[in-house]
Amino acid sequence: MHRTTRSPMMQTLVNSGMGIAPFFKVTVFEQEHFQGKCQEFTSECCNIHECGLDIIRSIRVESGAWVGFEHHDFQGQQFILERGEYPHWDAYSGSLSYHVERLMSLRPIYCASSLSQSHMSSRMMIFERENFMGRSVELCDDYPSLQAMGWSMPEVGSMHVQCGAFVCYQFPGYRGQQYIMECERHSGDYQHWKNWGSHCQTPQIQSIRRIQH
Amino acid sequence: MHRTTRSPMMQTLVNSGMGIAPFFKVTVFEQEHFQGKCQEFTSECCNIHECGLDIIRSIRVESGAWVGFEHHDFQGQQFILERGEYPHWDAYSGSLSYHVERLMSLRPIYCASSLSQSHMSSRMMIFERENFMGRSVELCDDYPSLQAMGWSMPEVGSMHVQCGAFVCYQFPGYRGQQYIMECERHSGDYQHWKNWGSHCQTPQIQSIRRIQH
Numbered sequence: 515m516h517r518t519t520r521s522p523m524m525q526t527l528v529n530s531g532m533g534i535a536p537f538f539k540v541t542v543f544e545q546e547h548f549q550g551k552c553q554e555f556t557s558e559c560c561n562i563h564e565c566g567l568d569i570i571r572s573i574r575v576e577s578g579a580w581v582g583f584e585h586h587d588f589q590g591q592q593f594i595l596e597r598g599e600y601p602h603w604d605a606y607s608g609s610l611s612y613h614v615e616r617l618m619s620l621r622p623i624y625c626a627s628s629l630s631q632s633h634m635s636s637r638m639m640i641f642e643r644e645n646f647m648g649r650s651v652e653l654c655d656d657y658p659s660l661q662a663m664g665w666s667m668p669e670v671g672s673m674h675v676q677c678g679a680f681v682c683y684q685f686p687g688y689r690g691q692q693y694i695m696e697c698e699r700h701s702g703d704y705q706h707w708k709n710w711g712s713h714c715q716t717p718q719i720q721s722i723r724r725i726q727h
Numbered sequence: 728m729h730r731t732t733r734s735p736m737m738q739t740l741v742n743s744g745m746g747i748a749p750f751f752k753v754t755v756f757e758q759e760h761f762q763g764k765c766q767e768f769t770s771e772c773c774n775i776h777e778c779g780l781d782i783i784r785s786i787r788v789e790s791g792a793w794v795g796f797e798h799h800d801f802q803g804q805q806f807i808l809e810r811g812e813y814p815h816w817d818a819y820s821g822s823l824s825y826h827v828e829r830l831m832s833l834r835p836i837y838c839a840s841s842l843s844q845s846h847m848s849s850r851m852m853i854f855e856r857e858n859f860m861g862r863s864v865e866l867c868d869d870y871p872s873l874q875a876m877g878w879s880m881p882e883v884g885s886m887h888v889q890c891g892a893f894v895c896y897q898f899p900g901y902r903g904q905q906y907i908m909e910c911e912r913h914s915g916d917y918q919h920w921k922n923w924g925s926h927c928q929t930p931q932i933q934s935i936r937r938i939q940h
Contacts, residue, residue, distance in 0.1 A: 575899070594900050595899075595900075596871050596872040596875060596899045596900050596934075597872040597874045597875040597899065598872050598873070598874045598875075598881060598898065598899035598933040598934075599881045599898075599899075599933065600898060600899070604902075604903070605897070605898040605902060605903060606898070606900075606902065607902075608821065608900070608902050629875065629876070656869050656936075658809050658936070658939075659809040659810040659811050660811070661810045661811045662809060662810040662811075662842065662939075662940065663842070668811060668812045681900075684818070685811065685812075685813060685818040685819070686788070686808075686809045686810065686811035686812075686813070687807050687808075687809050687819075687821070687894075687901070688900070688901040689818060689819065689820075689821050690817070690818060720811040720812065721809075721811075723869075723871070726871075726875075727875065
C-alpha cells in the first residue's frame, strides 16, 4: 500500500541519497484571493511595513514551512503556514480567542524536518510541570488528542524540542492558539508557558503535531 | 525511541491481542467552561432539543471520536470532536467561513480506526475530478499540506474511503470547513463535493488527516 506519490523531482533527490535543503518561498498579497499588491519572500521579514506592504490579506506558500506573527519582530499570535493557498485571514488564523486581522512579520521554520526523512527527525519531550519536572513523555509523531494517547490533563508544564519543529495547540484537533516550538530556538527549551510566545495566556495544550517541509 | 506511552489499560489490551471496541462517551454543557445543565451521551443524538438541552456551549469528550453538526439530523457544518476539553464554541469550531454558535446534533464515528491498530487501517483515495476520474493518489496517513506531498491543486474532485475515517479541510494545516469522510457512509463514496456535507460550497481541500480513537 503506497503513500501519496512524491513530485518527480523530490523522488529523484531521495533516490540519490542527497539531503534536500528546502527552498523557502512565500508570496503575500494586500487583498483577499491573491489580488492587489504582492511581495515574494524567500527569507524572514520582521516588519511588512518596511517591506513595502500596508497589510496582508492572502498568502500563497510555494515552498517550505513558515510562521507568521500578529506583530512585527515575530511577536504576538503565531500562524503556522504550510504549502498551499490561504485566500483570506480566516484561512490561516485558525480558531483564536481574539480576532484581529493582522500579520506583520513572518519567517521560515528552518529546523522543520524534511518529508523525505525518517520519523526520527522530529522529537520532543513534554513535561507535567514547569522546568522539565514531573511526569514526561517523548513525542515523535502527530497527536490530535494528547488525552487519547494517555496524557491525563489538558495542560503541559514545559517542553523540550530535541530535533525538528512542532506546533502545539490549545484544543484537540489542532485548534485554538498555536505555539511553534523549534529545536534551534532557546536550545529547544520551553520551561514555562510564558516562553511559548508573547500571546500565550495559559498552559493549556491538547494537540501537538510535527512541522515538515 | 519510544512513542508516547499509552494508558496502562490500553497497553494491557494491546498486549493481550484483543481488539478494542471503543466506548463512546461525551458530556455537553449549556454554559461555557463546563458549567450549567449538562447531558452525557454514549450514542447519537439527532436533536439536542429532544434530549432536554437548549444549547451546547462547552463539551468534554471522554472516549471515542465524535462529530457534531450545526443543525439537527446531522446537517450543516461539521465539527470533529476528539478526546479532550472544549470550553467554548471557538474551541471546537475551528476557523469557519461563517460564525454561528450552534451545535444541534452529534454522533460517534464508529468506523474510525483504533490507535492500537496499524497504519493500514485508514485508507482512502482522492481523485482529481468528480466521479472518481482523473489522476488519483491513495492516502493512509496525515497530510497538513496536500500540495507539499505532490498534489498540485487546492481542490479535490471526488474521494473514496476504503477503510477507517478521515477529516478533510479547506485550507492547509487542518483549517477551515471540515468534512468527515467515513468508509461506512455511502459505501465510502463521495463522488462530488456536494456529497461532502450540506454545508459544503466548494471542492477546495488542502489538508486531510485520519480520525483515530
